[in-house]
Amino acid sequence: MTDDWKTYKPLLLPDLPGLTDIETYEKYEGYHALKTVLDNPDTWSPEEVVLQVKDANIRGRGGAGFNAGLKWSFMPPPDGKPRYLACNGDESEPGTFKDRKIFEFNPHLFIEGAIIAAYAIRAEQIYVYIRGEYRAWVRILQKAVDQAYQKGYLGKNILGADFNADMTLHMGAGAYICGEESSLMESLEGKRGYPRVKPPFPAQRGLWGRPTTINNIETLANVPLVIRNGSEWYRRIGAETHPGPILYGISGHINKPGVYEYPSGMSVHTLIHEVAGGIRKGKKLKALIPGGSSTPPLRADVLDGLTMDSDSLRKAGSMMGTAGMVILDEDTDMVDVVWRISHFYHHESCGQCTPCREGTGWLEKTLRKIRNGDGEMRDLDLLLAICNRMEGRTICALADAAAWPVRYSIERFRDEFEAKCKQTVYALS
Amino acid sequence: MPEIFIDYQRFEFEQPGKVLQFMLDAGLDLPFFCYHPCLSIPANCRQCVVKAGMPVLNREKGTFELDDKGERIIRYFPKLMTACSLDLTDGMVIHTHHSDPLVKQAQADNLEFILINHPLDCPICDQAGECPLQILTYKYGPEGSRFEHKKVHKPKAFRLGPRVVLDAERCINCTRCVRFTDEISKSHQLTIVSRGDKNYPLTAHGQEFDDPYSLNTVDICPVGALTSADFRFKARVWEMNQTPGIDITNGKGCNTYLWTRDNLVLRITPRQNDHVNSHWMPDSGRLAYQRFNENRVHRPHIKLDGNDQVRTSWNNAILTLREQLEKTEASEILAIGSPHAPVEDNYAFRKFFKMHGVSEFFFVPDIRPGSGDGFLLSDDQTPNTNGVRLLDFKETTCKNLSSKIQGDKYKLIVLLDDSLFDRPDWPAIDPGNSYFTVWATNHTPTTAAAHLVIPVTCAAEHAASYVNVDGRIQRTVAAKETRYTNRRLNLEMSMGRLDHYGTQFDNWVDEKNRIDCIPAWEFFKKLDAEARFDWNSSREVLNEISRTLPVFEGVSYERMDTLLGVPLSISRNTPVDQKKTIEPKP
Ligand SMILES: Cc1cc2nc3c(=O)[nH]c(=O)nc-3n(C[C@H](O)[C@H](O)[C@H](O)COP(=O)(O)O)c2cc1C
Ligand code: SF4
Ligand code: SF4
Numbered sequence A: 001m002t003d004d005w006k007t008y009k010p011l012l013l014p015d016l017p018g019l020t021d022i023e024t025y026e027k028y029e030g031y032h033a034l035k036t037v038l039d040n041p042d043t044w045s046p047e048e049v050v051l052q053v054k055d056a057n058i059r060g061r062g063g064a065g066f067n068a069g070l071k072w073s074f075m076p077p078p079d080g081k082p083r084y085l086a087c088n089g090d091e092s093e094p095g096t097f098k099d100r101k102i103f104e105f106n107p108h109l110f111i112e113g114a115i116i117a118a119y120a121i122r123a124e125q126i127y128v129y130i131r132g133e134y135r136a137w138v139r140i141l142q143k144a145v146d147q148a149y150q151k152g153y154l155g156k157n158i159l160g161a162d163f164n165a166d167m168t169l170h171m172g173a174g175a176y177i178c179g180e181e182s183s184l185m186e187s188l189e190g191k192r193g194y195p196r197v198k199p200p201f202p203a204q205r206g207l208w209g210r211p212t213t214i215n216n217i218e219t220l221a222n223v224p225l226v227i228r229n230g231s232e233w234y235r236r237i238g239a240e241t242h243p244g245p246i247l248y249g250i251s252g253h254i255n256k257p258g259v260y261e262y263p264s265g266m267s268v269h270t271l272i273h274e275v276a277g278g279i280r281k282g283k284k285l286k287a288l289i290p291g292g293s294s295t296p297p298l299r300a301d302v303l304d305g306l307t308m309d310s311d312s313l314r315k316a317g318s319m320m321g322t323a324g325m326v327i328l329d330e331d332t333d334m335v336d337v338v339w340r341i342s343h344f345y346h347h348e349s350c351g352q353c354t355p356c357r358e359g360t361g362w363l364e365k366t367l368r369k370i371r372n373g374d375g376e377m378r379d380l381d382l383l384l385a386i387c388n389r390m391e392g393r394t395i396c397a398l399a400d401a402a403a404w405p406v407r408y409s410i411e412r413f414r415d416e417f418e419a420k421c422k423q424t425v426y427a428l429s
Numbered sequence B: 001m002p003e004i005f006i007d008y009q010r011f012e013f014e015q016p017g018k019v020l021q022f023m024l025d026a027g028l029d030l031p032f033f034c035y036h037p038c039l040s041i042p043a044n045c046r047q048c049v050v051k052a053g054m055p056v057l058n059r060e061k062g063t064f065e066l067d068d069k070g071e072r073i074i075r076y077f078p079k080l081m082t083a084c085s086l087d088l089t090d091g092m093v094i095h096t097h098h099s100d101p102l103v104k105q106a107q108a109d110n111l112e113f114i115l116i117n118h119p120l121d122c123p124i125c126d127q128a129g130e131c132p133l134q135i136l137t138y139k140y141g142p143e144g145s146r147f148e149h150k151k152v153h154k155p156k157a158f159r160l161g162p163r164v165v166l167d168a169e170r171c172i173n174c175t176r177c178v179r180f181t182d183e184i185s186k187s188h189q190l191t192i193v194s195r196g197d198k199n200y201p202l203t204a205h206g207q208e209f210d211d212p213y214s215l216n217t218v219d220i221c222p223v224g225a226l227t228s229a230d231f232r233f234k235a236r237v238w239e240m241n242q243t244p245g246i247d248i249t250n251g252k253g254c255n256t257y258l259w260t261r262d263n264l265v266l267r268i269t270p271r272q273n274d275h276v277n278s279h280w281m282p283d284s285g286r287l288a289y290q291r292f293n294e295n296r297v298h299r300p301h302i303k304l305d306g307n308d309q310v311r312t313s314w315n316n317a318i319l320t321l322r323e324q325l326e327k328t329e330a331s332e333i334l335a336i337g338s339p340h341a342p343v344e345d346n347y348a349f350r351k352f353f354k355m356h357g358v359s360e361f362f363f364v365p366d367i368r369p370g371s372g373d374g375f376l377l378s379d380d381q382t383p384n385t386n387g388v389r390l391l392d393f394k395e396t397t398c399k400n401l402s403s404k405i406q407g408d409k410y411k412l413i414v415l416l417d418d419s420l421f422d423r424p425d426w427p428a429i430d431p432g433n434s435y436f437t438v439w440a441t442n443h444t445p446t447t448a449a450a451h452l453v454i455p456v457t458c459a460a461e462h463a464a465s466y467v468n469v470d471g472r473i474q475r476t477v478a479a480k481e482t483r484y485t486n487r488r489l490n491l492e493m494s495m496g497r498l499d500h501y502g503t504q505f506d507n508w509v510d511e512k513n514r515i516d517c518i519p520a521w522e523f524f525k526k527l528d529a530e531a532r533f534d535w536n537s538s539r540e541v542l543n544e545i546s547r548t549l550p551v552f553e554g555v556s557y558e559r560m561d562t563l564l565g566v567p568l569s570i571s572r573n574t575p576v577d578q579k580k581t582i583e584p585k586p
């Protein structure tokens, strides 16, 4: 289905200059989807929008891959009190830098999608939570939001319809954990970014205790495409169980790092060798981290025939995540990579739950010991034991995200870890 | 009735609730740190994990699916669940460490995690002996440690505020202290700062943790991270006796524990009473321990010629006062009761002088509008205003009373334990020309002006009752020995660990700190030359009160002990039955 990728025309980031300006965006069917919905409330009731989006099967692009329309359908019926849509642009996972491209090149597509989502879930307030370091792109987005207000796409009685929506941008203050949806809500409420215990889920009790839906920026940018062209059309793009365009963020030891838009289900080899220009300096591939730093690394020898969609990646022993692919070449020291990832999670754990707060630090310190040449063989078993004690025992998924790369790297690259341990003065222990 | 199965045992539950609280109520054990029944549930310590499952319901038949053996098929949650946040659900099946090795392992794992960065300085930590972390580690924790790296270092002995000291390295980040300031005291002064294993609680920059309830965080901190600036390094908990008491620094009458060693009260902590103070008490009440120990009136004091008071014998004090009574007309005696003194003492005081023909009894309430906070600090600065009211003392003001004293009418002033001269609205005058006798626990400007000072027991030394601002009568238990009481012999005293296991060589039997004083009722019994009072204990005084005064009907120490105080059916304006007040017994 992706054989014709060379002729694929980008939908999220089309090759059209000046799309950040609302006039240009409107020229290319911009805000048509919103108009269609609001002008035909009989065919496009909120329920119908939810149904269509659910049918299109837009899998959440924030990492968990949950069907967006299905998530919207969890919102309870309106009761006249406030409801919220929170858009997750915190984008802090190492290897992930795709939402930024939407802010930079096609902010109106996201805004339009968010307004339609707000209509579908009957929310009148939209918050956009953006990674604080994205200053330059926040400015672009803010300008786009202002234009949308001027043109009447945001505000009261949008396009004359009985529908109001406000969009407020909120910049994060540098904590990765604030990208976790419940922590994001705490942060928006002005509190410390501690993830909440679930249940209750955000649709039951979200922002200020009111029903809330949280979606990733890229997820929402897909919504106008579905409205414009129908869910059937959308489902025909890319992989069957994980359809739609994907922004592949490719980085690491690669000749042409960057964000590339192609259908889902692209062959990993095609992405690495053809799209992104192959491994740097003609080296061989050693490992791939397919979807951001928390997804388990894959050995190069399992990548044949592998495609970028959740089914294929799960079978290979990893996950789609955010499709932020990190390419590691043959010279890579896996111990060093895993230590660096552990360092990140140690630094970013919110520290609320015991296993994560203490486990992330213990993992990092033990990995640093091995990396520095002081490792002992028993440290490897200790690392796995720590992972066992962290996974599934915490409030949010950060602990899992911290444990997986360690567990799977040791499982898949054990020879390297052992070699490192054997070099030490403790080799015999 | 809905049912739940915990470790294969069936329980029924009526109210919705959480599994952990249900287990605690049922007397089952489960380790936990962050949960507190009065605070929100963050489920962050992850210590209370259990395996939980639900029977599989056949929706068509409306019955539970059964296996070959006819047992319900249970579908377990894929992850271990925190019992503190898990709702009781009909049919739920719970496995704790008693019936599931994985749960047992998970509890030990979690403790291992908590301990890796913990300083493990129990030998020098104030919390040792009453530390949930220490206790639970012994009970559920792993043996030894596999952590071989440098621990995280954080601020130590850091003054969070005037009364609370933080050792951030000991903190296990349970957020109880933060939640307390957010949800109970509402000062919002604390938050957790930094991230991950560097976390610790702190105030906003430049702000002090001077919440009037700040010391409650020390009580609920499950480790020695928060300690009382005052009590730090003073005593090990196992060396102290713990005696139930009442906060006498204001009208709320928070229930307390008095902690004693060497016959000194070393600290005061709240005692749970959901009718009065829940688990909390104000910081001000905790500082009262000083007045129990220091500046006490020891032996009767008498002013001979000139201004200097000297100590005198009990015998001489009694004879002197009898002499004064003989030469004074009843109408020339000004009798002033005290909202600081307990019901029993005011009663005995009134009864004694009534028998001498005194007909009017006064007292000055110390109510300072605006000083209360609607929570545990009342406008009333005294513990027993309602008690004195119920005994038919007339309310008066400092101004009125001082002009009475100034006048020529009264030749003898008798003042039960109340330092009137310290009151902000007491006019700066001396007690006039009358003979001035006071009963007092501590030396004050008032005792300094007196001709005769009779030392009486304080709330830490007697069993006695106080009626709080809400009309609840509650009682104290003697925590400290006087010259005339003995922990082992006096059955009205509490029994502590040392009473059971100590030897007479233990240093808590410290003669030095035994004050030469007696309860006021006992003094009046001795004072009465005709020996008309037959009380042998304050319990008997109270029994007489409840027999003779309708508002106190049915009140007894036993009932106060089992019900944690007895609400009296009074309102502020109910006139007390005048006829049935204290008449001398025929
Ligand atoms: C530790 C952690 C960090 C996360 N960071 C982000 C993030 O930066 N951006 C994001 O969109 N989702 C992030 N997520 C996922 C969100 O919790 C949430 O699933 C997502 O925003 C939902 O949107 P979607 O369904 O459209 O993907 C994070 C999750 C975890 C556990
Ligand atoms: S798992 Fe880690 S990041 Fe998530 S809530 Fe717990 S401590 Fe915080
Ligand atoms: S200081 Fe004590 S109460 Fe506060 S978070 Fe730390 S351990 Fe918990």
Ligand code: FES
Pocket (backbone or CB within 6 Å): B031, B032, B033, B034, B035, B042, B043, B044, B045, B046, B047, B048, B049, B082, B083, B084, B085
């Ligand atoms: S008591 Fe802390 S998680 Fe349940």
